[in-house]
Amino acid sequence: MSGVRDRFRMQMQQEVKDAAVRQLAEGGPQALSINAIAKEIGVSGPALYRYFAGRDDLLTALILDAYRDMTTALTAAAEPAQAPEKRLEAVATAYRTWANAQPHRYRLLFGAPLPGYDAHDGTLVDAAQKMMNVVLDVLAGFPHRAAAPQGDLNGQLTAWARTHEVADVAPATALVGVTLWSRLHGMVSLEIERNFVSMGLDPDLLFTSEVVDLVRLASADDAQ
Amino acid sequence: MSGVRDRFRMQMQQEVKDAAVRQLAEGGPQALSINAIAKEIGVSGPALYRYFAGRDDLLTALILDAYRDMTTALTAAAEPAQAPEKRLEAVATAYRTWANAQPHRYRLLFGAPLPGYDAHDGTLVDAAQKMMNVVLDVLAGFPHRAAAPQGDLNGQLTAWARTHEVADVAPATALVGVTLWSRLHGMVSLEIERNFVSMGLDPDLLFTSEVVDLVRLASADDAQ
DNA sequence: TGTACATCAGTGAACGCGCGTTCACTGATGTAC
DNA sequence: TGTACATCAGTGAACGCGCGTTCACTGATGTAC
Numbered sequence: 001m002s003g004v005r006d007r008f009r010m011q012m013q014q015e016v017k018d019a020a021v022r023q024l025a026e027g028g029p030q031a032l033s034i035n036a037i038a039k040e041i042g043v044s045g046p047a048l049y050r051y052f053a054g055r056d057d058l059l060t061a062l063i064l065d066a067y068r069d070m071t072t073a074l075t076a077a078a079e080p081a082q083a084p085e086k087r088l089e090a091v092a093t094a095y096r097t098w099a100n101a102q103p104h105r106y107r108l109l110f111g112a113p114l115p116g117y118d119a120h121d122g123t124l125v126d127a128a129q130k131m132m133n134v135v136l137d138v139l140a141g142f143p144h145r146a147a148a149p150q151g152d153l154n155g156q157l158t159a160w161a162r163t164h165e166v167a168d169v170a171p172a173t174a175l176v177g178v179t180l181w182s183r184l185h186g187m188v189s190l191e192i193e194r195n196f197v198s199m200g201l202d203p204d205l206l207f208t209s210e211v212v213d214l215v216r217l218a219s220a221d222d223a224q
Numbered sequence: 225m226s227g228v229r230d231r232f233r234m235q236m237q238q239e240v241k242d243a244a245v246r247q248l249a250e251g252g253p254q255a256l257s258i259n260a261i262a263k264e265i266g267v268s269g270p271a272l273y274r275y276f277a278g279r280d281d282l283l284t285a286l287i288l289d290a291y292r293d294m295t296t297a298l299t300a301a302a303e304p305a306q307a308p309e310k311r312l313e314a315v316a317t318a319y320r321t322w323a324n325a326q327p328h329r330y331r332l333l334f335g336a337p338l339p340g341y342d343a344h345d346g347t348l349v350d351a352a353q354k355m356m357n358v359v360l361d362v363l364a365g366f367p368h369r370a371a372a373p374q375g376d377l378n379g380q381l382t383a384w385a386r387t388h389e390v391a392d393v394a395p396a397t398a399l400v401g402v403t404l405w406s407r408l409h410g411m412v413s414l415e416i417e418r419n420f421v422s423m424g425l426d427p428d429l430l431f432t433s434e435v436v437d438l439v440r441l442a443s444a445d446d447a448q
Numbered sequence: 449t450g451t452a453c454a455t456c457a458g459t460g461a462a463c464g465c466g467c468g469t470t471c472a473c474t475g476a477t478g479t480a481c
Numbered sequence: 482t483g484t485a486c487a488t489c490a491g492t493g494a495a496c497g498c499g500c501g502t503t504c505a506c507t508g509a510t511g512t513a514c
Contacts, residue, residue, distance in 0.1 A: 003511080003512095004510085004511070005455085005456075005457090005510085005511070008457090009457095012457090027339070030254055030339070031339065033499075033500070033501085034500080034501060034502085035499075035500070035501080036499090036500095043457095043458070043459095044458070044459055044460070045459095045500095045501085045502090046458080046459075046460085046501095046502075046503080046504090047457070047458050047459075049502080049503090050456080050457060050458075054501075054502080055500095055501065055502095107336050110413075110414070110417065110419070111335065111336045111417075112331050112335045112336045112417070113417060115251070115254070115255065119417070119418075120418060120422040125422055125423075149429075149433070151429070152426060152429060153425075153426065153429040153430070153433070156424055156425050156426060156429070157425065159424055160423050160424050160425060175433065178420075178423075178425065178430060179430075179433070179434060179437075181414075182407070182410040182411050182414055182430075182434065183406070183407050183410050184410070185410045185413065185414055186406040186407050186408070186409045186410025186411070186413070187406050187410070189334075189409065189410070189413060190334070190405075190406055190409055193334065193335075193336070193337060193343070194343075194344060195334070195352075196402075198344040198349055199349075199384050199402075200380055200383055200384050201377075201380050201381065201384060201402065202376060202377065202380060205373075205375070205376060205377040205380075206377070206402060206403075206406075209373070209377065209399065209403070210403060210406065213403075213441075217437075227478080227479095228477085228478070229477085229478070229488085229489075229490090232490090233490095236490090257466075257467065257468085258467080258468060258469085259466075259467070259468080260466090260467095267490095267491070267492095268491070268492055268493070269467095269468085269469090269492095270468095270469075270470080270471090270491080270492075270493085271490070271491050271492075273469080273470090274489080274490060274491075278468075278469075279467095279468065279469095450514105451513105451514090452512105452513090452514085453511105453512085453513085453514100454510105454511090454512080454513095455509105455510085455511075455512090456508105456509090456510085456511100457507105457508095457509085457510095458506105458507085458508090458509100459505105459506080459507075459508100460504105460505100460506090460507105461503105461504090461505095461506105462502105462503085462504085463501105463502085463503080463504100464500105464501105464502100465499100465500080465501095466498100466499085466500080467497105467498080467499080467500095468496105468497105468498095469495105469496085469497100470494105470495085470496080471493105471494090471495085471496100472492105472493100472494095473491105473492080473493090473494105474490105474491085474492075474493105475489105475490095475491090475492100476488105476489095476490085476491100477487105477488085477489085477490095478486105478487090478488075478489100479485105479486085479487080479488090480484105480485090480486085480487095481483105481484090481485085481486100
């Protein structure tokens with residue numbers, strides 16, 4: 001195992017993915033072309049089939065990489081030593097920073113679906129959950145809240161929280177996590193499409209204002 | 225003016241747009257193909273150039289229509305007779321309902337940019353502002369808030385609010401409007417990409433929970 | 449250490465497809481005298 | 482009311498391009514005896 005050829009294979013696989021990401025950054029979302037990637041790394045089209053079964057396979061690899069990458073960034077931002085409020089701020093900021101640094105990859109994760117590609121495959125959902133774990137971990141640092149979500153939502157959130165390895169996530173905390181994510185995504189996705197700029201508003205200031213509210217949401221004693 | 229030929233032209237233009245929207249709904253985002261549309265309405269490809277200068281021209285028409293359509297839906301939901309809280313709830317729900325009924329058109333408005341197409345052309349920004357006017361109009365029905373946004377944001381929001389025809393939009397109200405939109409977009413865009421479903425969570429319940437918070441945001445006395 | 453063989457990266461041609469757009473043209477239809 | 486003309490919707494062929502994928506093949510490189 002891990003002979004010379006294996007190592008070469010992995011190196012090439014990485015090179016292909018790098019070229020793909022670079023091309024994604026320049027050419028827009030659906031500029032992901034096997035032939036163009038091959039050209040960029042100085043190889044003929046069909047050669048890529050040595051490394052990926054096809055376009056979808058490459059796409060899956062890119063998405064998994066992106067999830068991993070973002071999870072790493074969020075984890076690094078959430079230094080356990082800090083106060084929960086500071087950690088939450090840091091994670092929120094890291095989320096936005098990551099998205100702004102590479103909007104094309106962010107779109108790959110949460111943007112419009114690609115034609116004929118199932119973005120909710122099991123492997124991908126797992127990767128997304130790992131990302132959410134970072135958020136939940138930070139939220140667990142806040143004081144426990146008394147009120148539980150009402151009705152079906154309570155059960156659904158409990159079930160969802162159970163699939164995460166982080167222990168003891170109360171449904172109320174899970175709800176805060178989802179809401180938090182939703183609000184972050186709202187801000188960030190509008191920002192990367194330049195919607196705020198076209199309104200003459202500074203995304204930095206809007207984001208800061210929203211983060212204040214997010215911290216308040218996480219700190220609130222009751223969820224109702 | 226408005227002779228037989230003119231009326232025929234407009235009728236055909238509408239037919240082309242209808243086919244385009246239908247095709248957008250089925251074939252995904254970038255399935256917008258001149259040739260395919262032509263085929264659907266039983267005409268040869270180049271014939272469409274009688275009605276639209278090209279792909280981008282058609283796209284612009286579709287986006288403007290979508291803005292107009294959504295604005296109409298929101299306006300209808302915001303019956304002036306109701307209490308401001310009820311109006312806000314109704315507008316938020318209408319926003320979500322519209323997006324869920326035609327996710328492809330929602331993506332056209334706020335989703336990923338299309339390659340080589342400028343989504344922030346003047347005409348489009350105008351159309352977006354008209355949509356926001358409905359939200360601002362509803363927010364104006366709430367009691368005035370004392371605190372103003374801090375620093376540059378205050379000036380930017382004042383300037384932005386001035387471009388809207390609705391009179392007397394305080395910068396604090398404008399900020400609530402933008403925040404509201406951002407949160408709605410977060411929920412709705414995650415929902416239409418099936419992200420909540422893949423987590424086992426009911427989007428209805430999550431949305432209801434977020435709307436409660438939106439009403440609270442609009443009703444709060446201070447913005448800090 | 450040397451030789452025979454198996455492995456496998458990469459090639460070039462080809463398949464069938466679809467795209468937006470241009471061009472010269474036909475033929476119907478409305479309009480002006 | 483009838484005729485001549487201008488307008489304009491729509492056609493079919495063509496341009497040049499790019500796409501993902503398959504296939505039979507070459508040639509280098511690692512491996513086993």
